[in-house]
Amino acid sequence: MMNYRSLFFTILVVFAAVGVVAQEKQVALKPAVFSVKPSQGHTFRLTNPCYPFTGNKNSVVRIAPALIELTGASSMDGTNTVQLKFASAVNVLIALPQGQQLNNAQLVIDSALTITGLPPYNIYKVAYKKGWQTVTCQSKDGFVAGVIGVNQPLLTQGGHQPDGRLWRPYITDGFTDGHPLFEIIGGPDQPVIDEGMPGTEGIQGGFEGGTCVKVGNTYHMFPTERAGEMGVAAYYDRVKTRIGHWESPDAIHWKRVGTIYQASGKYAIAEEDNPMNDRRGAIWSYNAVFNEKEDRWYGYYLTYTVDRNIQPNHSFGRIWCTKSKTKGMEGIGGPYDEGQLIMEPGLDAQPWEGRQGVASFYPFPVKDGWLGFYAGAYPFKTWADYPKNTGTGWFIGLAKSASMDGPWKRLDTTVNPVKSINPEFVENPLVYKLQNGAYITVFDGGPDGGAHHFPNMIGYTLSKDGLHWSEARYLPLHTKVKRWWSTMRTPLCLIPEGDNVYTIVYAAYNQPNKRFHPMGMVKVKMDPTVLEELLKGID
Template structure:
């Protein structure tokens, strides 16, 4: 009997705990559901409204965008206030017309500064979300609800900048919680997101694959432990040719080795979706260095990355440019002292793209003409392109030295590019040194693996990795592009939020491999991405459409500079 009671009580307690857990989870879920929106109209002003989502452009005259958002606010409609007039207090009062009683959700910046609305000046306001939204380049945001009756109402909670994040129906309980979202000042500098700024976008994202196009377990991925990284895709006739870095690694060896023992693969496709692996172009040794400096005792081809095929019309053959590293086991980054090799296809003509290729020697390497910003990792990538009767080549560096006194161990953070020049694709290549290295007009400290082509009006466009939002960094986490009228001077980057039109299967966006024109102003982008829950890094694909009117206006803008 005693034993039966124990079993009965245990079952009763277990059932109670299960019911309690389900109810608690349901309560939390319900608490974090989106609040019901109320409709409104803006009275006597031309202020735009915005949908409160990730990347929403919150203030006109600015580059501030939402990068983190509490689910309660998702899908509400905010009002895009002019940044400067609200900061300096010269704004006219905002008037909104409501068809029913509402709660207006005001974002108040946690900054003791006269440029910002101070929370202690609010009246009849209820704090509903602490740290409830993150806006790039701005302080943490608390969200307050202020009730207003039906009719035309003046929204003037006090002097200084605040955000109108949405209008919610009054007949719902807005429960308080601390969303614990990060400080927007961590995203500094601010940046321009295509379609979420004051300017019209150059590219419209029109769709693509909602899942990776080359994924673990697909034919051809055997022996690739860690997936893919950068390289290039080109189109010859009706066939796409992809040359990605394959993070091969070894079975039974931890994932860190995937980025050490790499190889360059050659893949083909008729639609940029279904891919077939054709061959291995180069295989790295994966051998760790014997010394910490750039010593010829070390294997300087221990890791191979970033293969860039370029067709040389004069020579009537494909050239390849790729990066070979020394690999250190103890020093960050383990990729060190990059060297750029050039190779040539042994098969002439445009159809010789598959090779085989033979090495023609090193065209750029660390040396007496290197600069400290090239750092421990440089030369870290290379891409050549023709401008007039000569060639420019983007070359990069990373983990910079403040001075040569820091060599070889004491490196900082930063991923930079500069230009080299040559009279031919064969070289010799020389670094352009005009006092403006590295190029910081695109982004002050992160530009990685740029690939250059030309738009129909002659503008040069570089598409590149815009940097991760992760691993301790707060970068745009999007594919980026920059424009140039002369191939030498480059404009501030714009960033493509492709997850607004395709399902986001990645946590960290990595390198775009192409911007291929398909006709009717449509372009194909193949890109590498990372799902942090997995070792294997897949490849994706998206289509974008060029706005020719915006292209022309950008050209005129650059000509005026």
């Protein structure tokens, strides 16, 4: 016979559990209509990322699901009040960092927002009447995270968003200081090369870095193709790679025309940089640069030793320089020979280059010869840590030469690594000389995910001399292009099209667990006045 006391207790437990689930369930809130007093405040949409503050680098990078797509507001002058007009009675959701409280307000979401460089933000609910109202946040660090109807239920809940101090604040072009160098004109709201399109047969893992150049009216792209092998796990896609050659009349519709290099895909047999290892186990990052003096295309590319068990599995990078056998601009398609080795780990290597260095190379002309950005990752603190005791960080340094042919000499450690751009992550930099004689470099700004806390946007930096570089600024493509990607990766070009318009082709991931990584395209327009202002701030 059933014990009714036990049954009653069980029912109470079930109802309590259901109550907890209901309390934690985060149903998306519907925004109420409001307006902000002109020139007194600004509005923004809660998306990842978004920018509630004016004049600083802090940006929202994580949002509790209930708040996504709400419209927020903050003052233009950095004060703690903003004038808002409501069409009806509302509840205003005010965001404050943990450790600060809003008097006479109800805490409704704990740890609701992650803002770079700041503690987790909590959300408080305050009722306001119809008409113009002065909304007070009681702190210069507070802002309005959204406005909802008074009848919309909002139970106290946990947002569970991480601490923003894990992220380094960064400059977002046009949002941090209101002066964008680039206007994002737009581009396709989907990849231009994706799985299943002609030419992608046999490329299981999609694409990563390389270069794209324009010769006449034709775009030529040399991406790293993460080919892998049928029946072998996705991890091998980044080992068995090849350099492809693609052509397009518009940077949107692409045709694969050939293979420049194919990696061996063979794993190392020794943990150290041993000549018994196959040093062309993986091939990456083919950078095409025209040598005007030689009237010939040069290609700089990267080969790795590939280790099965040690992180990173790409180790001891080597840079090769190859030359087209066909002279003139039309020689872009080659054929190319294997090339000459120009940089490798050795006695002149620096500990910051780490186990992965030398990890990319891009040369550019300067007043007294040539400089080249080269990369390293998984650094050694000292050489005593070689070969397995590595740290974290993705860095670039500078090498110099009298010509593109070399020999290339690393600059010393008073210059290298170049940390003025970003002290933690700069990858695959491509350098272009502008008409005013200055330089611009575009690069992979680093992923935000998989335990990494980087901007997840394409970055750029400026220089007057090629030696001293500005702090990175990051391009918010998501504000003008439908965000089909989950992780933004590597730009392959910044091609001038005339009238200050540039084409960028880029590699990205569109799902964290999708094996194939597509290619996208966007066009941007540079503001020469902003360029001159930014250059003034560089030493």
